[in-house]
Amino acid sequence: MSEGKLLLVEDDASLREALLDTLMLAHYDCVDVGSAEDAILALKNDSFDMVISDVQMDGIGGIGLLNHLQQYYPKLPVLLMTAYATIDNAVNAMKLGAVDYLSKPFSPEVLLNQVSRYMPVKAVEGTPIVADEKSLALLSLAQRVAASDASVMIMGPSGSGKEVLARYIHQNSSRVTKPFVAINCAAIPENMLEATLFGYEKGAFTGAYQACPGKFEQAEGGTLLLDEISEMEVGLQAKLLRVLQEREVERLGGRKTIKLNVRVLATSNRDLKAMAASGEFREDLYYRINVFPLTWPALNQRPADILPLARHLLQRHAQAANRSEIPEFGECACRKLLSHRWPGNVRELDNVVQRALILSTASEILVSDIIIDSLELDFTNDSPVIAEPKPAELDGLGGELKAQEHVIILETLSQCNGSRKLVAEKLGISARTLRYKMAKMRDLGIQIPA
Numbered sequence: 001m002s003e004g005k006l007l008l009v010e011d012d013a014s015l016r017e018a019l020l021d022t023l024m025l026a027h028y029d030c031v032d033v034g035s036a037e038d039a040i041l042a043l044k045n046d047s048f049d050m051v052i053s054d055v056q057m058d059g060i061g062g063i064g065l066l067n068h069l070q071q072y073y074p075k076l077p078v079l080l081m082t083a084y085a086t087i088d089n090a091v092n093a094m095k096l097g098a099v100d101y102l103s104k105p106f107s108p109e110v111l112l113n114q115v116s117r118y119m120p121v122k123a124v125e126g127t128p129i130v131a132d133e134k135s136l137a138l139l140s141l142a143q144r145v146a147a148s149d150a151s152v153m154i155m156g157p158s159g160s161g162k163e164v165l166a167r168y169i170h171q172n173s174s175r176v177t178k179p180f181v182a183i184n185c186a187a188i189p190e191n192m193l194e195a196t197l198f199g200y201e202k203g204a205f206t207g208a209y210q211a212c213p214g215k216f217e218q219a220e221g222g223t224l225l226l227d228e229i230s231e232m233e234v235g236l237q238a239k240l241l242r243v244l245q246e247r248e249v250e251r252l253g254g255r256k257t258i259k260l261n262v263r264v265l266a267t268s269n270r271d272l273k274a275m276a277a278s279g280e281f282r283e284d285l286y287y288r289i290n291v292f293p294l295t296w297p298a299l300n301q302r303p304a305d306i307l308p309l310a311r312h313l314l315q316r317h318a319q320a321a322n323r324s325e326i327p328e329f330g331e332c333a334c335r336k337l338l339s340h341r342w343p344g345n346v347r348e349l350d351n352v353v354q355r356a357l358i359l360s361t362a363s364e365i366l367v368s369d370i371i372i373d374s375l376e377l378d379f380t381n382d383s384p385v386i387a388e389p390k391p392a393e394l395d396g397l398g399g400e401l402k403a404q405e406h407v408i409i410l411e412t413l414s415q416c417n418g419s420r421k422l423v424a425e426k427l428g429i430s431a432r433t434l435r436y437k438m439a440k441m442r443d444l445g446i447q448i449p450a
């Protein structure tokens with residue numbers, strides 16, 4: 001799920017790429033441009049939740065852009081970056097309306113913390129759409145659990161709706177008027193996760209030029225979702241356990257303890273119990289967060305959900321695209337939806353629905369509008385295979401290479417029994433790069449085995 005849309009303006013192409021990587025890894029949707037003039041054009045074609053801009057650029061530069069934004073988009077938060085940090089520059093930028101100022105070089109955690117402070121809170125989605133008996137039972141259980149203050153562990157395969165259920169629990173709890181803060185432990189590089197969770201004081205590390213509260217503090221009074229908690233490294237798990245036990249946090253580089261009143265929810269698409277048994281996940285932390293376990297079955301295990309979900313997603317996307325008429329699924333299209341295995345669960349269904357909406361020209365969605373990726377990966381075999389035809393996203397030579405990369409990652413995951421650490425080592429890439437690649441694969445609806 002995207003965290004919001006950012007416009008990144010930076011004329012140094014390699015720095016722009018690095019920033020983009022950091023922001024996308026944290027699930028922000030980003031558009032990047034190389035000049036203030038291109039930023040103005042991008043703003044005409046798209047709407048954004050925040051702008052991050054370099055100051056020293058050819059043309060009107062960052063300050064010119066800031067002036068433009070003040071005039072035409074006064075509510076849009078602007079974060080400026082500059083290599084020549086002086087107090088005067090910072091004061092001037094703030095006077096002109098920038099919400100904050102980053103002096104280069106800065107670390108990824110500083111950037112992400114600043115961004116998370118100014119991004120508007122994501123609109124909370126409504127009740128999860130369910131119709132199958134299994135899902136109805138799960139939802140009614142979730143509603144009862146919501147009334148308590150217990151930690152909840154939400155399990156289920158990738159794309160099954162774990163985050164949707166977490167939001168539902170928050171919405172149905174007494175904490176509903178307080179913040180719901182989500183952090184994806186798999187998407188944030190290891191060295192950044194601690195600072196992002198616990199916050200830091202000025203000078204705690206290079207680039208920490210001002211103090212910043214962590215996610216725990218940001219969630220005070222409300223709910224903190226630790227998404228994909230299984231991906232947190234063991235050292236940090238110990239620190240997290242301490243925070244949960246003592247109900248207080250100490251920022252990095254700080255000496256003050258801050259009392260917390262935060263309900264913690266966690267999700268995992270891996271078998272955390274087995275990970276705890278094998279020592280990959282701390283057993284004491286497992287029991288601490290697993291007070292109440294809830295599990296989404298895979299979408300193909302709850303077939304009665306498929307059509308109501310498809311209709312709901314269709315309506316959501318049609319409204320977002322300002323379509324005056326919302327088409328309906330024809331009978332053959334429904335049959336095709338019901339006969340697919342949905343290895344990517346609701347996220348895959350969402351992709352298929354979006355494609356169908358783009359292709360449909362009549363008031364009825366035809367079977368030919370239902371384009372399903374045939375990445376039917378058989379995880380029961382040692383060597384996963386990609387069946388024909390190849391998905392549309394993977395066309396062309398670049399797509400061919402990507403498809404091969406996906407197969408290699410999946411094969412190595414299977415050889416290493418799902419251990420991300422071993423896979424990264426074996427493939428000679430960093431754990432961070434592997435996580436990024438797997439996140440991209442999930443977005444394509446490819447199911448990553450636990």
Ligand SMILES: Nc1ncnc2c1ncn2[C@@H]1O[C@H](COP(=O)(O)OP(=O)(O)OP(=O)(O)O)[C@@H](O)[C@H]1O
Nearest residue numbers: 001128129157158159160161162163164269346347
């Ligand atoms: N029951 C539901 N009702 C409405 N929308 C749903 C439901 N389940 C999932 N979705 C939609 O499907 C997509 C994937 O859901 P979500 O992000 O909650 O899955 P997830 O299990 O947390 O995935 P991952 O393990 O990859 O993080 C989202 O766009 C979400 O809005």
